[in-house]
Amino acid sequence: MNKLNNREIMFIGFMLFSMLFGAGNLIFPAYLGQTAGENIWQAVLGFIISDAGLALLAFIAIAKSGTFQALVNRVNPVFALLFPMTIYLCIGPGLAIPRAGSLAYEMGLKPFLPSTLESSTGALFIYTIIFFCIVFWFAKSPSKLMDRFGKVLTPSLLILILIVFIKALITNLADFKEASFIYKDNPISQGFLDGYQTMDAIGALIYGIVFTNIFNSKQIKEQSLQIKYLTLFGLICGLLLAFCYFIIAYLGASASVPGTADNGAIVLSSVLHQLFGQSGTIILGLIFTLASLSVSIGLITSCAQYFSTIWPRVSYEKWAAILCLVSGIVANLGLSQILKVSVPILALLYPIAIALIILGLFHNKLPFNRRPVYAITILFVGLFSLVEITNSILLNGSLSPWLAYVPMQAQGFGWILPGLLGFIGGSIYEKRYFSF
Structure with a gap:
């Protein structure tokens, strides 16, 4: 029976961290720290649970199911086609990769x-060409990712973040301010909702294909061993993520920002300038560039492997080139436009993904675990999330008084009750029509 040695486990854990830790993982905890103020530690705890915690659970759910495709097939054939496709498009060329490229430009070059x-579109265009050429060069050889991530990108990124943290500890920064209204009453739940923005939980679902290929190349076939390794990878990655989030949120809470900061990039720019002067801009640019490169490489690799499986006539390398090209085009729309569309999309996808992860984790423990349970649970969660998005975007909150009656709606978890009702309804239906 083939096994991984400790060095390989550590490097793959580092690789996973680099594949998840992108520019969004820098700006969102920084903004959280700035706005949570005195409630920073409760808020960042919720953020870590939503981000690193759900990502770890997603890996275990995939390992228990065999593959991501096997997990979604338990719901419905149409869902099994559309949901993964939507995730790959959103977290790939439609949203996450262009966001990383655009943020790398905003913080690394601009x-x-x-x-x-500064206001020239030509500068962004040239930068994205160079950026995605580098991404393509790394991603075209997925078998070498472990060495490239584990030996180069991850250590470089962690060293830079550690340098900033040590400097912050020996510098007299501002005291934490009073928490803003969204973090004053429910800091943990608000931090949990903020963790959606990193997209790491749904990213973990699609990264399963990368680890399936690693296990195949190492000829590790035993499911229990795969679950063990994925748990170890997830723990290493989760600890690194938590370490970075505590540091970045602390920096955000300690930053003296003139006026009101609209995003975490402004917060980080302010605190790095306070710590290092003009040199802080260079350090911040390096951190953003490395983080953006790492996550873009990981996402291009996963998406190219997925699409080459769906449409095998187009090779993996060609898919990687196509995805880099499309991501570069979308990145030129600008960071503000990309961020604007991310909130409603993630508000729809995340509750469905969480429900799917929970069902996958407890599949063998549930008395009723066939298709009706999965299908009706996911249907109820998805419909409620769709109603929420429609209410906030199209109806200007006209349904909010009615939605307020749903338990936990004020904390952002109103979908839990519909999910439970769907699970109960699916279980009753299964017991009545599938028990024999």
């Missing part, structure tokens, strides 16, 4: 441009 070029 601060150093002369004022005449």
Whole structure:
């Protein structure tokens, strides 16, 4: 029976961290720290549970199911086609990868441009060409990812973050301010909801294909061993993520930002300037560039492997090139436009993904675990999430007084009750029509 040695386990855990830790993982905890203020530790705890915790559970659910495709097939054939496709498109060329490329430009190059070029679309266009050429070069050889991530990108990124943290500890930064209204009453639940923005839980679902290929190349076939390794990878990754989030949230809470910061990039720019002066812009640019490169490489790799499985006539390398091209085009829409569409999309996908992960984790423990249970549970969760999004975007909150009667709706978890009702209804239906 083939096994991984400790060095390989550590490097793969580092690789997973780099594949999840992108520019969004920098800006969102920084903004959380700035707005949570005195309630920072409760808020960042919720953030870590939503981000690293759900990602770990997603890996275990995939391992127990065999593959992500096997898990979604338990719901419905149409769902099994559309949900993975939606995730791959959103977390790939439609949202996450372009966001990383655009953020890398905003923080890595734009601060150093002369004022005449700052507002130029040409500078972003040229930058994205270079950025995605580098991403393609790394992603075209997925078998070498473990060495490239584990030996180069991850250690470099962690060293930079550690340097910033040590400097912050020996510098007299501002005291934590009073928590803003959204973090004053429910800091943990608000931090949990903020963790959606990193997209790591749904990213973990699609990264399963990468680890399936690693296990196949190492000829590790035993499911219990795969679950063990994925848990270890997830724990290593989760600890690294938690370490970074505590540091970044602390920096955000300690930053003296003039006026009101609209996003975490402004918060980080302010605190790095306070710590290192003009050199802080260079350090921040390096951190954002490394993080953006890492997550983009991981996502291009996963998406290219998925699409080459669905449409095998187009090779993996060609899919990687196509995805880099499309991501570069979308990145040129600009960061603000990309971030604007992310909130409603993630508000729909995340509750469905969480429900699917929970069902996958307890599949063998449930008395009723056939298709009706999965299908009706996911249907109820999805419909409620769709109603919430429609209410906030199209109806200007006209349904909010009615939705307020749903338990936990005020904390952002109103979908839990519909999910439980769907599970109960599916179980009753299964017991009545499938028990024999």
